Amino acid sequence: MIETLTAQADRLVAEGHIEQAKELYLRICHFAPHRAYPWRRLAELQYSLNHFADCLRALEYVLRLEPRNPTALLLASATLLETGGYEHAVRLADQVLNLDGTNRSAALLNKSTALLRLGRFAEALTAVDAALELDGDHAIAYSNRGSALHGLERPDEALAALDQALALRPKSTVVQINRSAVLRALQRPEEALAAADAVLAVLPESLAARLNRAAALLDLERFEEALTTLDQLLEQQPNHPKALHNRTLVLLRLGRYLEALAAVRSLQAAGQSVVEPILSASAALLGQGQPAQALAWIDQGLIWHPGQPELLRGRIAVLLAQERYRTALQTAEQLLTMTESSQASARLAVVAAFNANGRFQDALTLLEALPSSARNDWVFHAKRGEALAGLDRFDEARSDFVAADLLASRAFRANYHDGPFQIRPADSIPPPVTPELVWINYEFRRLEHGDWRDYDSQIAAIRRWTETCLARGESSPLLPFRALFLPLSSELRLTIARREAERLAEAVAGLNVAINDASTLGSKEGARLKIGYVSADFREHPTAHLMRGFFHCHDRHRFEIYGYALRGEADSAYYQRIKNDCDHFVDLSNMDNAAAVRRIQADGIHVLVDLMGYTNDSRPEIFCHRPAPIQVNWLGFPGSSGAEYLDYVVVDPVVLPPEQAVFCTEQPVYLPNCYQVNDRWQEIAETGIQRADQNLPEQGFVFCCFNQIQKLEPVMFSVWMRILLRVQDSVLWLYSESEEAQDNLRATATACGVAGERLVFAKRLPKDRHLERHRLADLFLDTRIYGAHTTASDALWAGLPVLTCLGEAFPARVAASLLHAVGLPELITHSLAEYEERAVRLATQPAELAALRDKLAYNRLRTPLFDTERFTRHLERAYELMWERDVQGLPPAPLHVSALPSREPG
Numbered sequence: 001m002i003e004t005l006t007a008q009a010d011r012l013v014a015e016g017h018i019e020q021a022k023e024l025y026l027r028i029c030h031f032a033p034h035r036a037y038p039w040r041r042l043a044e045l046q047y048s049l050n051h052f053a054d055c056l057r058a059l060e061y062v063l064r065l066e067p068r069n070p071t072a073l074l075l076a077s078a079t080l081l082e083t084g085g086y087e088h089a090v091r092l093a094d095q096v097l098n099l100d101g102t103n104r105s106a107a108l109l110n111k112s113t114a115l116l117r118l119g120r121f122a123e124a125l126t127a128v129d130a131a132l133e134l135d136g137d138h139a140i141a142y143s144n145r146g147s148a149l150h151g152l153e154r155p156d157e158a159l160a161a162l163d164q165a166l167a168l169r170p171k172s173t174v175v176q177i178n179r180s181a182v183l184r185a186l187q188r189p190e191e192a193l194a195a196a197d198a199v200l201a202v203l204p205e206s207l208a209a210r211l212n213r214a215a216a217l218l219d220l221e222r223f224e225e226a227l228t229t230l231d232q233l234l235e236q237q238p239n240h241p242k243a244l245h246n247r248t249l250v251l252l253r254l255g256r257y258l259e260a261l262a263a264v265r266s267l268q269a270a271g272q273s274v275v276e277p278i279l280s281a282s283a284a285l286l287g288q289g290q291p292a293q294a295l296a297w298i299d300q301g302l303i304w305h306p307g308q309p310e311l312l313r314g315r316i317a318v319l320l321a322q323e324r325y326r327t328a329l330q331t332a333e334q335l336l337t338m339t340e341s342s343q344a345s346a347r348l349a350v351v352a353a354f355n356a357n358g359r360f361q362d363a364l365t366l367l368e369a370l371p372s373s374a375r376n377d378w379v380f381h382a383k384r385g386e387a388l389a390g391l392d393r394f395d396e397a398r399s400d401f402v403a404a405d406l407l408a409s410r411a412f413r414a415n416y417h418d419g420p421f422q423i424r425p426a427d428s429i430p431p432p433v434t435p436e437l438v439w440i441n442y443e444f445r446r447l448e449h450g451d452w453r454d455y456d457s458q459i460a461a462i463r464r465w466t467e468t469c470l471a472r473g474e475s476s477p478l479l480p481f482r483a484l485f486l487p488l489s490s491e492l493r494l495t496i497a498r499r500e501a502e503r504l505a506e507a508v509a510g511l512n513v514a515i516n517d518a519s520t521l522g523s524k525e526g527a528r529l530k531i532g533y534v535s536a537d538f539r540e541h542p543t544a545h546l547m548r549g550f551f552h553c554h555d556r557h558r559f560e561i562y563g564y565a566l567r568g569e570a571d572s573a574y575y576q577r578i579k580n581d582c583d584h585f586v587d588l589s590n591m592d593n594a595a596a597v598r599r600i601q602a603d604g605i606h607v608l609v610d611l612m613g614y615t616n617d618s619r620p621e622i623f624c625h626r627p628a629p630i631q632v633n634w635l636g637f638p639g640s641s642g643a644e645y646l647d648y649v650v651v652d653p654v655v656l657p658p659e660q661a662v663f664c665t666e667q668p669v670y671l672p673n674c675y676q677v678n679d680r681w682q683e684i685a686e687t688g689i690q691r692a693d694q695n696l697p698e699q700g701f702v703f704c705c706f707n708q709i710q711k712l713e714p715v716m717f718s719v720w721m722r723i724l725l726r727v728q729d730s731v732l733w734l735y736s737e738s739e740e741a742q743d744n745l746r747a748t749a750t751a752c753g754v755a756g757e758r759l760v761f762a763k764r765l766p767k768d769r770h771l772e773r774h775r776l777a778d779l780f781l782d783t784r785i786y787g788a789h790t791t792a793s794d795a796l797w798a799g800l801p802v803l804t805c806l807g808e809a810f811p812a813r814v815a816a817s818l819l820h821a822v823g824l825p826e827l828i829t830h831s832l833a834e835y836e837e838r839a840v841r842l843a844t845q846p847a848e849l850a851a852l853r854d855k856l857a858y859n860r861l862r863t864p865l866f867d868t869e870r871f872t873r874h875l876e877r878a879y880e881l882m883w884e885r886d887v888q889g890l891p892p893a894p895l896h897v898s899a900l901p902s903r904e905p906g
């Protein structure tokens with residue numbers, strides 16, 4: 001009888017009468033509970049009806065009767081994937097794999113899916129690769145492989161796997177959703193948006209696709225559209241956590257901070273966890289260069305969730321980005337007491353703080369206690385390599401860095417070469433990470449925070465490691481921009497820059513990006529020259545401070561001006577002013593380098609100007625492809641790029657005397673007066689600021705230097721201390737918001753016999769108020785190796801005399817160039833002894849200093865330095881000379897621009 005009923009039930013299933021079949025299987029199981037087959041068939045029906053709890057109950061009976069039934073084990077594993085029982089699903093899949101049979105491929109797929117949802121991406125990749133060895137044409141396997149690689153931050157490979165999945169199953173919405181997420185990781189937001197929209201065209205209610213769409217719009221800075229998309233999603237599912245915290249991010253980008261915080265407060269009041277939204281908001285603010293606000297969000301979260309480990313981990317990350325290393329260490333010590341050794345992510349955050357504070361052996365001890373699974377994370381190997389490098393165990397460190405690079409090359413390299421506010425395009429080519437580079441990074445960070453213990457020996461070691469790596473044919477572990485801050489020869493600086501340029505040129509050589517030829521652009525008589533300026537600093541930055549009025553001054557009858565922004569800063573007044581003053585303004589921040597090159601080529605640029613060099617956020621790969629026939633190095637990087645792909649460097653006779661041109665690979669273009677542009681129309685606030693407002697003494701002489709602290713070094717600092725000792729009641733007013741740097745400098749001052757409180761530290765102010773506060777100082781003291789550039793211009797514009805000591809190399813000669821151009825050569829000294837004596841004399845002879853102030857006030861608008869229009873005419877003539885040679889088929893050569901008459905103030 002049971003066999004007859006079972007056959008009847010099977011027949012009903014075959015005919016599609018599912019509900020009738022289910023009822024009949026239930027009767028059979030009631031009368032014959034010891035038979036496994038009816039229970040299994042019932043479970044299969046319940047699964048098909050999405051009755052997952054009933055399915056699992058039926059499978060319990062099957063597995064009691066037949067514990068090794070592979071079909072039941074496999075179905076139970078699949079069902080647990082639907083109910084969130086991922087750990088159990090992995091165990092059941094492993095049981096199937098331990099049996100002999102034909103279900104291995106399906107079991108491996110179930111296992112990989114469960115591991116993906118557990119975030120165990122490396123294990124998931126191993127499982128899915130094993131499945132593909134058994135069945136190489138399985139769309140779900142390729143889809144899972146793409147998700148695993150995405151989780152491992154290997155987006156290029158992830159996209160390739162998802163494309164294979166899509167080829168096998170072109171209409172798969174799951175694959176398209178995953179593909180959209182990967183395209184975002186590759187910084188291809190337009191394509192990510194298209195993939196999400198393709199899913200929504202078929203499944204308009206898809207929450208995942210709508211979430212991806214909003215994220216892509218956020219990447220594209222289409223914030224209002226992103227907000228609308230998220231609001232639509234929240235209408236479907238009001239408490240969707242990811243949508244809520246993405247909405248917070250959009251509100252932040254729109255500058256609607258109170259609404260963003262109110263949204264998170266609402267979540268908290270409703271009893272929902274706000275940890276993830278707060279961490280995301282903090283990361284977004286950090287990415288926007290607002291670390292103080294990022295920390296405020298974290299600290300608010302810790303008020304709501306005291307001691308929450310993930311928030312403490314986020315706090316460490318923000319503090320390290322702020323270079324508040326000691327405070328980060330305090331938070332790390334707190335986190336250490338609240339987490340177990342098995343909690344890898346928390347312990348890795350602690351290790352990061354330990355490494356930043358030089359506690360390398362403690363970092364190694366923590367790392368060795370982590371579970372073996374932590375070794376699948378590139379961060380583990382990166383942090384262990386850091387600690388080993390700090391202990392001079394370079395060979396061991398090298399092995400860890402190789403492992404980290406293999407696991408996640410792009411993320412690993414970006415971690416060491418990008419600032420916390422920088423995102424590189426997917427096709428960027430950061431230098432390899434080596435123990436020498438990491439060691440030098442640590443020592444450089446120590447030096448730039450005023451920790452000058454063993455300064456001479458550390459400089460010698462940096463020089464030795466750099467020369468050793470260069471001699472081995474490797475990249476320089478000392479990056480070109482950092483080399484400018486250290487007492488190195490011009491020859492070594494050029495070698496460092498040249499090696500970096502060669503590395504980049506070799507890396508892009510095989511890429512298929514077309515190269516322009518001057519002949520394709522022609523030189524129609526009367527046609528305007530197209531000049532393109534490339535910078536990430538069209539924002540609140542010294543470059544924009546100098547250039548704000550410059551773009552407006554270009555002669556539009558002869559030149560067509562293109563601005564190419566490497567960073568989008570739509571909320572910056574400087575950004576908007578420069579954007580409005582260009583004929584064309586293109587945001588390249590969401591384009592990879594290849595797309596940026598194609599855009600510049602399509603625009604037909606004649607002269608492309610690199611305003612970045614090797615400074616932070618630069619993208620020299622664009623210039624490697626030579627998208628314009630003439631490419632120029634100007635303003636941002638005070639030295640040679642070492643690159644064959646840059647033809648000219650804009651200089652003046654002071655910053656680059658003819659005998660030093662041998663240290664440039666580019667041909668020098670000499671402007672009259674000064675190479676540095678300045679803004680004639682900068683506003684100076686009139687708030688009536690007083691010395692007490694800046695913690696300065698009402699009486700006494702105020703020396704100041706608003707250069708970044710990293711430009712300070714012990715030789716000139718000792719000179720400054722001698723000056724303070726000789727000038728009674730004087731103080732030195734510096735710029736730094738780093739508590740660590742302030743403590744170090746005060747300690748050094750005390751060691752020199754100067755009371756630490758005679759060092760006063762200024763904080764950041766809006767530019768017009770910063771200019772105003774210069775009036776509180778009496779004399780600006782320049783630094784020695786890398787001198788004042790924009791800061792010297794600021795002082796002179798505000799009417800404050802600048803004293804400099806002429807150095808040997810470009811970075812040490814800019815203030816002298818500015819002083820020549822403003823008619824104050826008497827403030828240029830030629831030795832440290834002369835510098836010291838001049839400073840003391842000016843501080844003790846008020847009439848002489850007053851005469852210099854009066855002369856500066858008279859000269860300011862009568863001399864070339866702040867004549868922005870005249871400067872622009874000079875630079876335009878330089879462009880014409882470059883182009884004339886190119887049209888004639890002549891190679892780049894040194895050029896000299898003749899001076900135009902000075903203008904009267906007006």
